[in-house]
Amino acid sequence: MDVNEKKRGRPVGKLTQLSADRIIETAKCLMKENGKVPSIRSLATQLNVDPMAIYHYFNNKNSLLEALTTSLVGEIYLPQVHSDWQNELKYLCVSYVEILREYNGLLQTMLSMTSHGPAQIFTERYKIIVSPLALPQKTEKDGLDLLADYLHGFAFSISCCHDEKMIKTEMMNGPLALICNALESSRT
Numbered sequence: 001m002d003v004n005e006k007k008r009g010r011p012v013g014k015l016t017q018l019s020a021d022r023i024i025e026t027a028k029c030l031m032k033e034n035g036k037v038p039s040i041r042s043l044a045t046q047l048n049v050d051p052m053a054i055y056h057y058f059n060n061k062n063s064l065l066e067a068l069t070t071s072l073v074g075e076i077y078l079p080q081v082h083s084d085w086q087n088e089l090k091y092l093c094v095s096y097v098e099i100l101r102e103y104n105g106l107l108q109t110m111l112s113m114t115s116h117g118p119a120q121i122f123t124e125r126y127k128i129i130v131s132p133l134a135l136p137q138k139t140e141k142d143g144l145d146l147l148a149d150y151l152h153g154f155a156f157s158i159s160c161c162h163d164e165k166m167i168k169t170e171m172m173n174g175p176l177a178l179i180c181n182a183l184e185s186s187r188t
Helices: 020-034 040-047 051-057 061-073 085-102 106-112 117-133 137-160 169-185
Strands: none
Touching: 020 040, 020 051, 020 061, 040 051, 061 085, 061 106, 061 117, 085 106, 085 117, 085 137, 085 169, 106 137, 117 137, 117 169, 137 169
């Protein structure tokens, strides 16, 4: 009879290297490799712990997904205040699409979640960029909604293409310029 070396339940104090950060980093690696969010079981296997040990750090799979997706979206471009807002918006959009390209399955995961943590990060950075325009609140929100829908559609087209290298981020230049022109003309 084999004896499982992994201990069940809460990790023991300083004897373990397990932490929320390590779980998230491992989940990112597995997601990048497999193109989907890892299961708790596969994550535990990779970390060499009992699956229940993960629940010591995350109440449930949804809280793990929230932390994972928020961490990934947190890697997008952090805009510089009072710079050329159009270039800043382009950098933000390109970095967002690149994260979605790098972590296949991230977009589908975010769109199926009920929490708004990852969207909040993008929204905050978008608002920093467009703040010099002093847009009416509705226009600012409409611009954000249009931009998010466009970027998600662009990222989706990458995931559906038989050769994702055919779809380059430079292809976003025209549509982003059009969105920037619309925002510019809506200034108060």
